Amino acid sequence: MESADLEALLTEAKESMEAARNYRTELQQRLLGLTQARRQIKDSAAQTRDTLKQHFLDVKGAVIKLLDERLQALIQEVDTIAQENIKPLDECQKLLEQGVSTAEDLLKDGEIALSCMAQEPENLCNFTNKAMHIQLDSLPEVPSLVEAPCLSAQLDDSFLSAARNHISKHCTVASRPPILIEELIERPGGILVRWCKVDDEFVAHDYRLQCRKNVASHFEDVYVGSESEFIVLHIDPNIDYQFRVCGRGDGRHEWSPWSVSQLGKTTLVPHEWCSGFEGYSLSSRRNIALRNDSVSHEVLYSKAATYSSGQTLTFRVESVGQLDKRDSIGVCVEPQFGYESLQRDKAVCISTSGAVFVNGKEMTNQLPPITPGSTITFDMEVVSLGTSNNNEGPIHKRRVTIGSNNREVVFDWMLEQTCDSLYFGCSFIHSGWKVLVF
Template identity: 70%
Template sequence: MPRARGSGASAAAGGGGAGAGHGGGGRLSGAGPGGQKSARGTALPACLSVSAGCRSSARACREGGGRGLGRAVLPWPPLVASVGAGGGGGTRGWADTESVGKKRCVCLLTGAWLNGVMGRRLGKNKGALNELFSKAAGMLACIIRESAALTRDVLEQHFNDLKGTLKKLLDERLMSLLQEVDAIEQESIKPLDECQKLIEHGVSTADDLLREGESAVHGDVGQQNEKLCIFTKKALHIQLDSLPEVPSLVDVPCLSAQLDDCLLTILKNQIFRHGTVASRPPVQLEEFVEKPGGILVRWCKVDEDFIPQDYRLQYRKGTATHFEDVYIGSETEFVVLHIDPNVDYQFRVCARRDGRQEWSPWSIPQIGSTTLVPHEWTTGLEGYSLSSRRNIALRNDAQSCGVLYSKAPTYFCGQTLTFRIETVGQPDRRDSLGVCVEQQNGCDSLQRDKAVCISTNGAVFVNGKEMTNQLPAVTSGSTVTFDMEVVHLGTSSNEGGNFKLRVTISSNNREVVFDWVLDQCCGSLYFGCSFSYPGWKVLVF
């Protein structure tokens, strides 16, 4: 997924980076590496996410002149609290951004901030602040104990499984060697047994013949000649002087077991190096930015010695039992779609070292959500087929042509509108992807007044006029993004007259920036697309 652009600001304090999303951000709870220090050198606790109920303090802070609200997130372990913050005053360690919808602010509780702004404004509420820190310490201790207990269980289970597997492998190897001994024994003894049987049979035949000769000698004289004649014939047919060859001593197998004692040394060294206990995962979730029907999740590496090859992001809805893979790759951010508004989702991330197969420990699971309803295409236009969620439109074979608009004006300034081209058809210069002030049925393209768009050949149109600057042609897999912000023209800019929006259109790592002048204030805009030929499929989020 190409990097999704946003207009959110970021702020850094101390050793960790803090980011704030433009749309109020999904809620983030968690922490990251390194103790956060204030200007006075006060070290904050190891990790925490606090949702504090200091509503009155938040209002008091905002009344101090603060414009912004947003979400500042650090990798663990700096102390992050959801409390009100306002005004300037050169306060260290807090971030504010403009927010659409619910206004919130996340502040980093550094020593300077506590002794300065918060100390002046809380006044008599220092007891509440002490209680906040007491609860914070309890939460930290709980996190440490739970992670330690879970780690013990994982280690015990792993080594018990390992012992069982090793015993099974050793038993299988022993059985194989014993079977090999049995096979050699049987193969070597079989000819000797046959030789012994032949010798015993020859001796038995000789004994029988000897007794028959004695009987002929000592019998009656009349029968003596006849018995001697029979004895002589038998003796001529029996080869009493022929015996099977008995193998020499050097040819007789003598079995023994050859066991290499160095195996124990090798196993000992491997076992003593097997497994590690990490006090902090090498990667942590850094920021959630809410999107319409989705969440942009960003993460960062917090272990400087860890060189990642791939990252793995998982999520689950609410308190579902199992996490699901949602992204594996080398990027450090990903837009998770099909997110239900106002529903909490848990996220976690891990990484894999370069050239290794095993994954690192998981980051601390953190909660994100979005308040923005998903973008949807309007239904009923004959020339387009929509997906079940109505966020994917396919230009079908119908001859009817026109602009497919959004179901409602759900795009607001300050957000990022993204079109992703899933498949392409035959391009046409009248094709368009863009936003507009109002729907105009009967138009075959957004290349008209009160609209800005990009054609599939990369041409950019503003109010129906083609710009000199041009973007690369749209191809399969291309991502086209629209970002807009209000440009204030003075005190009367929103009271009639000209209304100016600064527009940034990006595609294939290139962008154009221009001002879009309208004759009226527009709080929200429609988006739309038009394709002359079938085969085009576009996803919007």
């Protein structure tokens, strides 16, 4: 065999071995996924059994307690009725017993008077006088058996039928939760969580999203509402977080089973305002800026160029102050100190009145004025690379979308320099403005 043929065979053998290694790795990954799926079925089945057993044990205890309380209430009612109706009978019995005793005493006196009538006739006279003062013809009224109460219990045999009907429909078992997390998107200092329904019969009115930093900690609520996505902020970079979501129907109190938990993390550092700017105070995480005086009119910039194309930069205005045409919120290539607004070259911004500025020029299109709670978003992507008219250098064109109060403005931003990431900034002439960035 010639050396060239041997070399070709050797190359083919190496390629086959490499393909076999890749094939083995893929199969092992699938075996791992299969093992995880099997473990999820077994673990969720065991947890569901325990949940059902505990639930029915709790319900059984609660039902027994309610039945015991109802039984005691009914017995107490029987005792009360019996006592109230026996009391007049006791009084009547007392009168009758007193009358019997009086009659017996009178009979004894009469027998004595008759036995000694010849010797002591005055005793017979005394006896007749005594008998005249006793009303021997006056008898107390005694109720007949028809008039006396006769207690009974009215039993409700339909209770067991109704209980059997409710119990037969109480709780259900599903092969998977009605809601699942479909996407985890990293954001600077946060994670965008999106979820969706997988059970068409389940009608969700509210959703509940929970998060925890590690397995040892407890899940905590981060969102409850009607939206099917939420940005979880204050996420530490390069650390796994676990998320789960559930839902409930309109007018119901109980939540659905939790979705399968998903792990997510962000590699993007959080957006921060730069500290030390006169006229602004920052929150502890430096993602909220408050304009607290009107002495200095300088632009407040970000700590670093942390905004990149393909991402969404969001500002939420927590509170507002007096409007000024120089107010601005936006992004820029680099900080330029000495300016009192981002309405300048190498920057795009929106003013508090809704006007949009590109490289210092106001656009014809305008967004609604900013109000408390307004959310302003910046999205951009590099669409082309060309040359300037005087051939002095390349022109970088970015497609920019600014959104505010459910309206958008889309335009192309021309830059004569390349920059992978941008700074953001804001400027307010008057105090009272408070802005969160994420």
